[in-house]
Amino acid sequence: MRHPRALQTRLIRESIDRLKAQDPPLAAGSVEASARRYSDTDWLSRETGTIFRNEPQYLGLAGEIPDAGDYMTRELPGVSLLAVRGKDQQIRAFRNRCRHRGTRVAEGEGKARRFTCPYHAWTYGLDGILASVPEACHFDTVEPGVDGLCPVPILEWAGMLFFLPPGTDEATARARLHPIVSELEGFDFHAYRSRRTFSTGKPTNWKLGVDTFLExxxxxxxxxxxxxxxxxxxFALYEPLQPHARLVAPRRPILDLTEEQITSDPLHRHAIIVYRIFPNTVIVSMETHAEIHRFNPVQGQPNRMTWDLTVAASPLGQSLDIDWDRILDLAAGVVEREDLVMMAQIQANLDSEGPESTVTFGRNEPALQDFHAEIDQAMGEPEPLRRPEEGLPAALAAR
Ligand code: FES
Ligand SMILES: [Fe+2]
Known part of the structure; x- marks a missing residue:
């Protein structure tokens, strides 16, 4: 399926009309949110015990491992994963955990014919089955050819791989992802190829990473x-695709487009499209490539996260002579040297101020309000934040 032409034209036209009328999408009112959501250990453990246990989680692009034997590893909250494309072209995922005593059998990403554990050299095939055990006679409870790495369920959809945690079945995951992935199906993500990846730890809550993209x-x-x-x-156009969202940030020349360009050009020639995939992934889509950010919580430490960034080339990007080191430096540099510097300062202040402290999400930041309301709802918070489209409480409306 192609990205529906009608949607692209509508978004270009709406951007132009709203810009000319100085009429950006606004929330009903501003919202004061407790700092606990960023700094409280109990809050984090409730997030990991609900959201990260029940929601499908973006793992990567199928195009990061396009050929048999290609593999990638990912650290997700509470689980270390290995995804590998088999000789039958199927992508399978396993716990990245040796059947012997729990070492990781693979690191980073690459190409393999088999996985040999670095500790005692137990060896696994691309299908995860244990192929050989040195001095196997000492392990009468283990059966090579039968036992192996622990498989974990994943869902491949629209060229994207999603991890399904134990509390999630495929039908539920599909229903949860449908509002956004049915749109992403039109973007040819199955044909994207990974060009650069980057991963690092940062002294901020994982949600502050997501927040930087939402206004x-x-x-x-x-x-x-x-x-x-x-x-x-x-300026950004914002639409909830609950529990996910889309933002469109137009480039300056958008106001000069001809009617023909409005009705025939790809949207991301004239705007950056930001897809927020619940809970912790942000895809920044441009014409030649996508930057895919994942902000992962660190268990027990609300003021730490790990941040993964993949730069993946679109079919157009693959056909051009692009300096991908420069693209990665631009993508990672803006976030690391500009956004995350702010986020670390925010986190430090919230940590020292304690639970009574608050932050404010303005009327002009509806996507931020929406994200945090989604978090609250998925956690089952008794008093969730107000949705951007919800009316103001009477006391505030009277002001
Ligand atoms: S822990 Fe992997 S072979 Fe021993
Ligand atoms: Fe930013």
Whole structure:
């Protein structure tokens, strides 16, 4: 399925109309949110015990492992995963955990004919089955050819791989992902190929990583010398695709498009499209490539996260002579040297201020309000944050 033409035209036209009318999408009111959601250990353990136990989680692109023997590893909250494409072209995922005593059998990503554990050299095939055990006579409870790595369920859809935690069945996962993946199906992600990856730890809550992508208010200020030069200042179209969302940040020339361009050009020629996939993934889609960010919680430490970034080339990007080191440096650099510097300062303040502290999500930050309301709902919070489209409480409306 192609990205529906009608949707692209609608989003280009709506961007132009709203920009001309100075009418950005707004929430009903601003929201004060407790800092506990960023700094409280109990809050984090409830998130990992609900959201990260029950929701499908983006793992990577199938195009990161396009050929038999290609593999990638991922650290997800509470589980270390290995995904590998078999000789039959099927992608399978396993716990990255040796059947012997629990060492990781693979690191990073690459190509393998088999996986040999670095500790005592137990060896597994691409299908995860234990192929050989040195001095096997000492292991009468283990059966090579039968035992192996522990398989974990994944879902491949629209060229994307999702991990299904133990509390999730495939039908539920599909229903949960449908609002966004049915749209992403039109983007040819199955044909994207990974060009660069990057992973690091940061001293912030995982949600602060997601937050940086959910409003354009900061772009003309914090990013004045980088991406702020090419984007229309402070403006983003936002639509919830619950529990996910889409933002469209137009580039400056969008106001000069002809009717023919509006009805025939790809949307991401004239805008950056940001897809937030619940709970912790952000896809920044451009014409030549996508930057895919995952912000993972660190168990027991609300003020730490790990951040993975994959730069994947679109079919157009693959046909051009692009300096991918430069693209990765731009993508990672803006987030690391600009956004995450702010986030680390926020986290430090919230940590020292304690649970009574609050942060504010403005009317011009509806996607932030929506994300945090989704978190609250998925956690079963008794008093979830107000949705951006919900009316103001009477006391505030009277002000
Ligand atoms: S832990 Fe893997 S072979 Fe011993
Ligand atoms: Fe930013």
């Amino acid at each position: 354009a208010y900061h772009v003309p200020v914090l990013h004045a010398r980088t991406i702020g030069r090419t984007l229309v200042g402070g």
